[in-house]
Amino acid sequence: MEIGFLGLGIMGKAMSMNLLKNGFKVTVWNRTLSKCNELVEFGASIGETPAQVVKKCKLTIAMLSDPAATRSVVFDKDGVLEQIGSGKGYIDMSTVDPETSSKISEAITSKGGAFLEAPVSGSKQPAETGQLVILAAGDKELYEEAIPAFDVLGKKSFFLGQIGNGAKMKLVVNMIMGSVMNAFSEGLVLSERSGLNPHDLLQVLDLGGIANPMFRGKGPAMLKSNHSPAFPLKHQQKDMRLALALGDENAVSMPVAAAANESFKKARSMGFGDLDFSAVYEILKTTKD
């Protein structure tokens, strides 16, 4: 099956590379077109615009930064809408809000195309190794059609029902992850400031009931102030913002998430937006009375 792929950032590059390595024909597009070249070396073709990619491929996947980017790629000139139609499917795997996803779904389906939202849980390494968790919702037939690709990209796919449910699930998960990252950072700083060895803390955490891959994977690098980006902090803050909006709509009080969002905003204002979201640790580390 020929698959179109729009967006070759940290995630999109790894995901499209995986599809190529597993025998799919892939046509790629990226706003900064030069980023397509590396994929071409592995056999990809280039589409000059999103519309060209959709024209060529029966199935097109998008992995873009945020709601503004996903809307732009669909609705703007040379966008997806210009070529989508009957017999073609569009799958948006970016993390966006349910409203953005619904607007895109309405536009695609009104032109006869099929739409699936399918955000993912899992970061750069799971994207590289095909270990993502796929949170799909929307057109069930398109979901079934995409399973061979999802099996390459992920270790497990969920079909969650109507459009919006995939986006909501992803936002809830990332709201929890962002809050936990803040608590973890506070714990690391507190252990250091109170005279403990934070490496001992990492070992203690890893042996107990709250052991988790995020502490294990990111902790040692955080202690060296290495925040090389796997999940950029600006995207985590976007997810906190969108999750808090979902909380507003549903009258759910989320003081912990709101405080975590403030920390991510502060980190962005200090220029850490392109670093990994673990860089929120730096704002705590540098704050003293």
Ligand SMILES: NC(=O)C1=CN([C@@H]2O[C@H](COP(=O)(O)OP(=O)(O)OC[C@H]3O[C@@H](n4cnc5c(N)ncnc54)[C@H](OP(=O)(O)O)[C@@H]3O)[C@@H](O)[C@H]2O)C=CC1
């Ligand atoms: N990194 C991670 O660990 C994870 C990320 N996600 C989500 O996946 C999505 C992609 O993340 P990631 O790959 O890390 O992000 P990156 O910032 O690495 O890549 C963003 C991509 O979006 C493109 N883009 C940005 N703005 C526009 C625009 N206005 N029009 C067209 N293209 C645009 C960029 O193009 P260009 O190269 O030209 O800038 C790039 O291809 C996000 O929604 C993120 O929240 C989900 C799970 C894990």
Ligand SMILES: O=CC(=O)O
């Ligand atoms: O969205 C980020 C992730 O790690 O999942």
